Amino acid sequence: MNSDLCELADKGIKYAMELGVHYCDVRAEKQDKKSVLIENKDIENIKTSTDAGLGIRLIKNGAWGFCSVTDPKSFEEIKNKIDHAVKNSSRHRKKKIETYSSTVNNVKIDFPVLKKPSIEKLMEIGLDCSQIILDTPKIIRSVINPWYTENSKYFTNSEGSKIEQNFTDMIIDMNAVAHDSGITQSINTTEGGRGGLEQITDKEKIQQKAKEISQKASELIIAKFAKEEQTTVVMNPDFVSLLTHEILGHPSEADRVLGKEMAWAGGAWWKGKIGEKIGSENLNVFDDPTIKESLGWYFFDDEGIKTQKTTLVENGILKKHLQNRETAQIFNTEPTGNMRATNYRFMPLIRMACTCIGNGDRNPDEIIKEVKKGILISNMKIPSIDMKRYNWSISCQYAQKIENGEITGLLRDVIVMGTAPEFFASINACGNDFTVRPITNCGKGDPMQSMIMGNGGPTIRGIATVKSVN
Structure with a gap:
């Protein structure tokens, strides 16, 4: 997590409390996403994006207030957002918000990544799966979309908690479309989990999944209907x-x-x-x-x-x-x-x-x-x-x-x-x-x-x- 973003989050808590709020928490988050889209062995696009900012939640006058700031460049931006959130907190709420008391936690957690993903590896796996699907009889289209996100989340609140969690999510979406005699059928699957490339390359290999969905899509062409x-x-x-x-x-x-x-x-x-x-x-x-x-x-x-x-x-x-x-x-x-x-x-x-x-x-x-x-x-x-x-x-x-x-x-x-x-x-x-x-x-x-x-x-x-x- 960017240390500047964490520092701005901590300063946001202090400033909100100076305004007399009952409670405040701030989430500083950063996400990097990389994605490859492959259709029929052609790489349609490669996308990369980065998103970072602060989400600020507070209780004032017995009601929730919320604001967010994308990629803040100065603390003045955050102060203005907090001022607006405090000003717009309801003064007419019939029942004041009460929250369950929470313990204070100070911890940093890095989730395991056994095999670090990359755009190059996504393309290699995606093209391999696309070929497997298209090699199946009656298949006319394959769509493969492997993607991953690298996430950092820092949580701090007015009760003293400071929690950082860093994790990677690895996903692959696959779709096989079969067509014959005027009938079209498709089978899709989403595979993956929290971790690195091992989420789609270990355990049951993703290539086997590609073969399974293409075969089933092909078989469905001659499948019958079920009566009610x-x-x-x-x-x-x-x-x-x-x-x-x-x-x-x-x-x-x-x-x-x-x-x-x-x-x-x-x-x-x-x-x-x-x-x-x-x-x-x-x-x-x-x-x-x-x-x-x-x-x-x-x-x-x-x-x-x-x-x-x-x-x-x-x-x-x-x-x-x-x-x-x-x-x-x-x-x-x-x-x-x-x-x-x-x-x-x-x-x-x-x-x-x-x-x-x-x-x-x-x-x-x-x-x-x-x-x-x-x-x-x-x-x-x-x-x-x-x-x-x-x-x-x-x-x-x-x-x-x-x-x-x-x-x-x-x-x-x-x-x-x-x-x-x-x-x-x-x-x-x-x-x-x-x-x-x-x-x-x-x-x-x-x-x-x-x-x-x-x-x-x-x-x-x-x-x-x-x-x-x-």
Whole structure:
């Protein structure tokens, strides 16, 4: 982190307190992003960008004030912004803001990067994957977008905390498009995590993923449609991660539970149900920012709260919500370390870090073998959810029939539908194949903030309605 930016952040705290604010925190942030876009083995563009600035949050007259400064050249710029934020703090708020008391933390954390990324390496990997995809029959287009960001975040507040976190995020987006006999099908994947090139070159090699998506896109050309029916569904971990994100993660955010997000992003289907049964005993849900290498891995949130694993649902019983320092006071509980902003330009919001359905003890193959008639649902696509996350439909990238415990015909353009309480009550098996998947485009707030995070879970089995859209 630039020492000048950190010094300006510290001076901002001191100046705000001299103006009589009750509380102030400042986030100094710097991000360098490098990206390569490759279409059909042609490098379309190479992009590099740098963004740096301060986000300043304060409480004056019992209300929040906020301002941000991009690439400040002098402290006068910051003073003017703080003056404006203090002046515009509401003097007519009926209920004064109260925040949960926080411990003081002074720490610097450098997240591990085992293999440092570079533009040259991105091009090499991207071109290799593009070639693999285009070598597959019926493929007419491949789009490969590897990118990484190097991030520095410095948090300081009027209570004495000074926290620096430095980390790299490595991502690759890949899309394979097949066409034949007037039919077009595509399969995409996003891979990566918090760390260096090892996030896409180690473990399961990205070249193997490129081969998988191109083969499946090609196979989908001759796949059949699914008839509409309520049936047994077995969902793979990638699909489960989006289901968890939309129907379990977002409703866990306390601002949604309180109705503060209803105007633009929705509420929570389980409002007022803490301590009640909301799913089967096989359903265990948690949020965990401490899962290493996940895109939701961090040690302190944007309020300076130390992260921890939070149990949200235990054996089907709703236990907790995700809390910030303000909502924790309202719910008479503790903050969970889930307050985050896209960058310094925005006020932080309560956000999932890595919300997951917990691992089970069943072999996924055994879960499938027990199904006489059903459908295997694979890989996330597009969600459509009501305001309370109660009624939901999520399309998958492909599906397969299960007949007498065997996977048979491939199905395309399949949507899975249900209601939250009915579906989660129907879960009767969870696999032992727990997987965390990267999410890079979660939107929330007004103005809208896009956030990266992890979501995950194992193979699960339940009852839902499926159909193909054709």
